[in-house]
Amino acid sequence: MHGESAPRTLRFGANYTPTRGWFHHWLDFDLDEVRADLDSIAALGLDHIRVFPLWPVFQPNRTLIRPRAVEQLVALADAATERGLDVTVDGLQGHLSSFDFLPSWTGTWHRRSIFGDPEVVAAQEEYLRTLAGALADRPNFLGMTVGNEVNQFADDPHPDPDRITREQAGRWLERMLAACEEGAPGRSHVHAEYDAAWYRDGHPFTVAQAARLGAATAVHSWVFNGTVQRHGPSGTATEHHAAYLIELSKAWALDPHRPVWLQEVGAPAPQIRPGRAARFAEATVANALDCADVWGVTWWCSHDVSRELADFPELEYGLGLLTNDRRTKPAGAAVARIADTWRGREHRPPVRTTALAVDVGGAEEAPRRSLCAPGGAFFEAWTALTADGVRPAVVLAERAGDPAHLAARGITEVLHVPPPPA
Template sequence: MSQTEHRRPEAGIFASGKPFFVGCNYWASHAGTRMWRNWDAASVEADLAALSKAGVQVIRAFPLWPDFQPLTAHTTWAQTFIEMRFGEEPLPDTPAGRAGVDEVMIERFRCFAELAERYGISLIVGLVTGWMSGRMHVPPAFERVNVLTDAQAIRWQVRFVRYFVETLKDCRAIAAWDLGNECNCMGIVASSDEFWNWCNAISSAIRLADPVRPVVSGMHSLLCEDQPNRHILIADQAETTDILCTHPYPLFTPHCRIDPVNTMRNAFHAAAETRLYGDVGNVPAFVEEAGSLGPCLSSERVAADYLRNMLWNSYAHDCRGLLWWCGHDQTELPHTPYDWVGMERCLGLLRTDRSPKPVMEELGKFGRMVAELPLPAFRRDAVCILSQHQDQWGVGYLSFLLAKQAGFDIEFQYADQPLKSSKFYLLPSVTGTWVISRHRWMELLHAVEEGAVLYVSSDNGSLEPFTGPFGVDIEYVAKAAAPGRIVNAARGLDLSVPAEFLVRYRNRCGEVLAEDGEGNPALVCNRYGRGLLICCNVPLETALVEMPRIFADGKPEYYRVYQLLAELAGVKRNVTRQNPALTLTEHEVDADTLLVVAVNNTPEELTDTLHAPGWKLVDAPIGPAPDAEGVLRLPRNTGAVLRYQRS
């Protein structure tokens, strides 16, 4: 068992084979973040009743840190610390007092959990909630303190978490403990070691108090290389927690706020990011927060289409569940962050009168549809290796999308991880002088010698050995004066690929699959042992990551390069289609039964013909079925589950 493999005997709602769940993040409609100090049980019950009736199955809830641990530091000369108090009152000589916890708040949370159980809602509890929607919330004792690294602040967080979990673990509605809401936003760490220590302290406190329920990461995006907390790593989160999560908002995630939210790029944002986390971390991952971020960014109809498409793709790609942000609109609240941030006021599934929006109707409908049909694992045909010193998210995202268009699915890993077993590898858009360590590179070349196919595209990256195995010499590398080209007249390929550098190949012994328009090789295939090495002199994936509308009808068909790669790798799917916007995942039930999830990733109705030689369509458990000729018609941004039997 690897150190990041799941360590619990039971992952609860996140376990493989459990139904895909739907729900939301929650703050009370009457008070938002002030719900605990302005507690109104009747209003909260009305909220939960409305959410449950509309189809919410899981809620992520937040015991706001300063409300539950309202510590004030009392100091003497030169701010020398003496003791913690509740305002002016000494801490009670009780377990709660020694943990600095307000017992009234604990009982309010218990009431909340009992109400959730009454309405059939499971809870994920974000424990250290010091960051929320653009505002910090910390006990008075820790104002202007880096609560991720300060030893005293961490001691009191551990005491709070240990007491909270120990006291409330008997609440049957609680399905999982979350470290807290986007705790990587609570302070800046100087190294991955500092944040690992914080995560390990909080996770250990949870596990000591409750060794049964899984621990969820709860972090904001781990993808932004230019963010202050770039030291917070997927692998570290997987080591210290049991379940990883994504918060895939197009507005905040690199390379996503480019196309309309109801088109292909964003239809796969949540699924691609969640698979990246789960694959690299080797633990379950789910979509913990998602949303269109209000009417200033999309209409209610478009937001509903976006959610429906995101749900279908998350379901098909083993993302375990999806929670919307958030339960209710907060248009009438005068306090911050709602007074500061206009975007935060209109993000609910329900309006202020608790009437459902179109997104709520879509979420509830989807949850009911898939409740009785958990999917087996989906087929993966290739391993995408993300190398060092590149934009790993951008390159991985585009590789995922090009593979989907080309009709196959990929699994992610990082170049410094042990090589995953496969017959088909992608090493896309390698850049710089630190691409992959020699021992990992030799391991990969050995896999090719044994029969695998490896594709490498160049963003001026250094690999050694390269020229011998790949059958080409690199004549020179220089700044590009014009976009690169991938031309194969016989296949109808003529693709313009913007690139910062021109890498000029001279072919020695390989098969030239495409030229650059000037007679020079651009895509070359060479036999290596029992396998194939394929090199491309332009960074196809990097070039497309910021290019708008590349997945729309009538745009250059860049995915056809990946189709060619799949052919050379011998990828043969059981069920195929023609339109690249119609994507398929295959889920083997047994040797003779196959479920296929077909998804239309466009805002228009789509018609295509499915081919399944050797298989007979039995039925469509969800959605429309193809006709006798295999013609499938899918409404915009929606999908279907098709059942085939071996014929």
């Protein structure tokens, strides 16, 4: 039948946040502490972790990639293997939980663009190639992500962005992905942006890049972006935000069954109160899994950030499935139940036969993509349809009249966003 995808076995994992020292643990790496952390993740019944080397720690000089740091990354991956956990590794960190981690050779007296300077880009390629190559023979290594939300370095509201064009962003992503492939051929190498790529007019990283470059589309779903503020903690838009981004990405994908990885999703306080976190997790994941071609869900994050560490935004401290002393929280129990329910089952949700057409002024540049943001006309129309039980897919306006494209996705009805009231 047209529109049906091959059944998949869903993957459930966590973004690994070490309990001792957060990501600064690379500075005084303790494999026993890592093993204890991974034991607590595996006890939830999860099957993979996403791991974050800190770029300045691993490559403190443009021509120095520290062998000991790479060995520690491999040791972490091997410890994960022993606990039945697969590993995916982010390279260019980059940006984590409001902190920037850029090497000294890219800033101040050595200030140069991390996207455009030829020497910096060549060093990034070597770094990604080295990390991927070190893990290439590990059977539990899934692949690389170029970096965590590195698009935030390219535009406002970053206080000191390296501004680039859409074309430059695309070329940079292609080079980084190629370096990952050179290091570990045949693994699943992806890139990941925060939602400015989906929602911000003029942002140089685009939905087309997200949905077409790399082995899968990575989605980061955070409802503090105006969604929960407009719709409340239990609103349709809030509980379907991850599903919305998944469906939005599918409009741009050239492969109608391209896998989509919900790579980050979490329950941020105070917008989602701790007492609602488990309910939010259950609803968010259930709605995401009502979308076809989902590879899996990787919750942000594994463990809470220690209150001994200063200056994090308040919401970052309590996002873990487990506490900082490795006790399971209600959200952790909820995700564990979901993983257990799906273990060994095929994922093949019903085809979404009704689509809502999105017109952002052209697929490549998407100059009006703010229509897709919370409060935008398209976002709100999709939400209203969902609240009515329609299960809308999304199709680009320029493909809404293409019978072959619609048939490949199983779409039999295309709706359009109603015009604003006079």
